[in-house]
Structures are given as C-alpha cells and as structure tokens.
Amino acid sequence: MRAILFFLLLNVTYVQAQQKYVTEKEISYYPAAVAEKDAYINAQCRLDLYYPKGAKDFATIVWFHGGGITGGKKEIPAALMEKGYAVVGVGYRLSPKVKAPAYIEDAAAAVAWVFQHIQNYGGSSRLIFVSGHSAGGYLAMMTGLDKKYLNKYKIDADSIAGLIPFSGHAITHFTIREERGIKGTQAVIDEYAPLYHVRSDAPPLLLITGDREKEMLGRYEENAYLWRMMKLAGHTKTRLYELDGFDHGGMAQPAFPLLLKEVGEVRKERVGHKE
Numbered sequence: 001m002r003a004i005l006f007f008l009l010l011n012v013t014y015v016q017a018q019q020k021y022v023t024e025k026e027i028s029y030y031p032a033a034v035a036e037k038d039a040y041i042n043a044q045c046r047l048d049l050y051y052p053k054g055a056k057d058f059a060t061i062v063w064f065h066g067g068g069i070t071g072g073k074k075e076i077p078a079a080l081m082e083k084g085y086a087v088v089g090v091g092y093r094l095s096p097k098v099k100a101p102a103y104i105e106d107a108a109a110a111v112a113w114v115f116q117h118i119q120n121y122g123g124s125s126r127l128i129f130v131s132g133h134s135a136g137g138y139l140a141m142m143t144g145l146d147k148k149y150l151n152k153y154k155i156d157a158d159s160i161a162g163l164i165p166f167s168g169h170a171i172t173h174f175t176i177r178e179e180r181g182i183k184g185t186q187a188v189i190d191e192y193a194p195l196y197h198v199r200s201d202a203p204p205l206l207l208i209t210g211d212r213e214k215e216m217l218g219r220y221e222e223n224a225y226l227w228r229m230m231k232l233a234g235h236t237k238t239r240l241y242e243l244d245g246f247d248h249g250g251m252a253q254p255a256f257p258l259l260l261k262e263v264g265e266v267r268k269e270r271v272g273h274k275e
Contacts, residue, residue: 019052019055019082019084020052020053020054021050021051021052021053021081021082022050022051022053023048023049023050023076024048024049025048025049026046026048027046027047027048027049027113028042028045028046029045029046029047029090029109029110029112029113030045030109040093040097040098041093044091044092044093044094044106045091045092045093045106045109045110046074046091047074047088047089047090047091047110047113048074048076048088048089049086049087049088049121050076050081050086050087050088050089051086051087051121051122051123052084052085052086052122053122054122055084055122056122057122057123057124057127057271058084058085058086058122058123058124058127059084059085059086059123059124059127059128059129059161059263059266059267060085060086060087060088060114060118060123060124060127060128060129061080061085061086061087061088061129061130061131061259061263062088062090062110062111062114062128062129062130062131062140063075063076063077063080063087063088063089063090063131063132063136064090064092064107064130064131064132064133064135064136064137064139064140065089065090065091065132065133065135065136066132066133066134066135066136066137067094067134067135068134068135068174068175069094069095069103069135069138069173069175069176070094070095070096070175071094072094072135072136073091074089074090074091075089076089077252077256079253079256079257079260080256080259080260083260085260085263086118086121086123088110088114090106090107090110092106092107092110092139093106095175095178095179096179099176099179100173100176100179100192101149101192103139104139104142104143104146104149104192105149107139107140107142107143107149108143108149108150108152108153109153111128111130111143111150111155111160112150112152112153112155114128115128115153115155115159116153124271125159126159126161126270127161127263127266127267127270127271128159128160128161129160129161129162129163129164129259129262129263129266130143130144130160130162130163130164131163131164131165131166131259132165132166132168133166133167133168133252133255134166134167134168134216134248135168135169135173135175136165136166136168137165137166137167137168137169138165138168138169138173138194139168140163140164140165140168141163141165141168141170141194141205142192142194142197143157143160144157144160144163144202144203144205145157145163145194145197145198145199145202146191146196146197147197157202157203158201158202158203159203160203161203161204161263161266161267161270162203162204162205162206162262162263162266163202163203163204163205163206164205164206164208164258164259164262164263165207165208166208166209166251166252166255166259167208167209167210167215167216167219167223167248167251167252168194168219168223169193169194169219169222170193170194170195170222170223170225170226171187171188171189171193171194171195171222172188172189172190172192172193173192174217176192184217185217194226195222195225195226195229198226198229198230198233198235199233199235200233200234200235201235202230202235203237204237204238204262204266205230205235205237205238205239206238206239206241206258206259206262207223207226207227207238207239207240207241208240208241208243208251208255208258208259209223209240209241209242209243209251210242210243210246210247210248210250210251211242211243211244211245211246211247211251212242214245214246214247214248215247215248215251216247216248219248220242223240224240226238227239227240241255241258243255
C-alpha cells in the first residue's frame, strides 16, 4: 500500500511539473472609460494573472496584498504557484491618496473582473476564492460580506467559493479610523467593519490569524468575535485557526498550506474529484 501511495504522489508531482503556467501582467480591471479619466486608477488598479495554460475548470485564488492600505504592491505568492490553480495578484489605490471606500471598491472591481473573465482562460467561475494578508484579508472580507460592492457589477457575493483572510481586521480597519482622526486602540464597528455584515448566507469563511499574544492590535480576538457572531447568526461554514508561535507578519507562510487545503477540499465538493 505504501509503495502504491508513493507512486501516486510521484505521478501527481510529475503531472504538476509538466503543467505549463503563464503570467499576464498589468491587466486593468476597470473599463478603459473609467481608467482613462483617473491617472491614479490607471496606474494602480491593475492585476497580474498567473494560470495553468490549457487546463480546464481550474480554481482561482484572488490575492490582496497587505501593507495597512497605505503601502505594498500586487504580488503572486510563491507558495501558491504550480499548485494547479490560477492566482490573481491585485493592486489597489492606497490611503492617503484616497479614502474609504475607494480601496474596497477597487477590491470588488478586481473580483468582478475575475468572475467576468476567468472562463476565457479555462477557469471556473464557481471556484473563485478571495484571500489576502492583513489589509488584504480585510479587503477580502469586505468584498464578500458586504454585498453592495459586488452588486454594482450584478454579481452575488455569495457566488464566491470561499473567503480565506489572513489576519485581517474584523472591526473597521485602523487606516480608516486614522483617516477620521480616531486612534488605533479605539475599536469601531460600522459599515466598514466585516463584523457589521455578519449574515447566515455568506460564502464559506476560513479565518486564520497568528498567535494571540504576538498578533497586531488584538487581531486574533477580533476574528474570534467574528467567528462567534457568524455562528450565532446561523452561518455554519465559519472556522477559525490560530497559528501558535507566529506573529502578524510571520503567520502568512504557515497559513498558505491551510489556504491550499481549503481550495482543494471545496473544489472536490463542487466538482467531485481532487486536483
């Protein structure tokens, strides 16, 4: 039995190695009519698409970078490459050049672009996952929990196959509070807080944070409260992982395998077989 399993693992590795991946860069996810009127949108609101060329009905992970909504740039995490999935690295406008909800609107526009175009590359619109680290995790949650942002594009946020934020704010993001002159230790839960949009019919939600004693500004406790409130609201597919020993910045690497496992399991449920 062990020999057979070893052979199968070698075969899977070989198939993955043979798969050709391509990257298309600097794709504008806003229509030309919008981008051409705003130089900052035109420069910042672009995505890179990495996908398995020739594959069919593959899953796609939309990835929002971190940086406190004041820095960072779009990226395709190496940990997500050559796994059989497409990865979309998204750039978005940053504070203080813009204020809320501009960057949330950007996140939704990028997700909408994926829904509208991924089938042209061979992907499945039923297997779109939204993730990101820190500020990116916050944007992922806002896009999937507050339905108004995707409704603008006539896309039901519940069509997202899974929300998998890494150490994202569950309360209103500290940069939004800073834009209003509110200190970072003052908790706010308003329309810009994922917690404000708790509902039973949301997409599956996998919350991942670092160690509660090492995290930034009580990030574990925020996510634990969101987990509890989603459960009380009747949402049956919210889970929370705390990565012991890892701080806010370091928790991403051990979180990537959890993200990939989640994508694989949901794909198996929906398609009926493994990657």
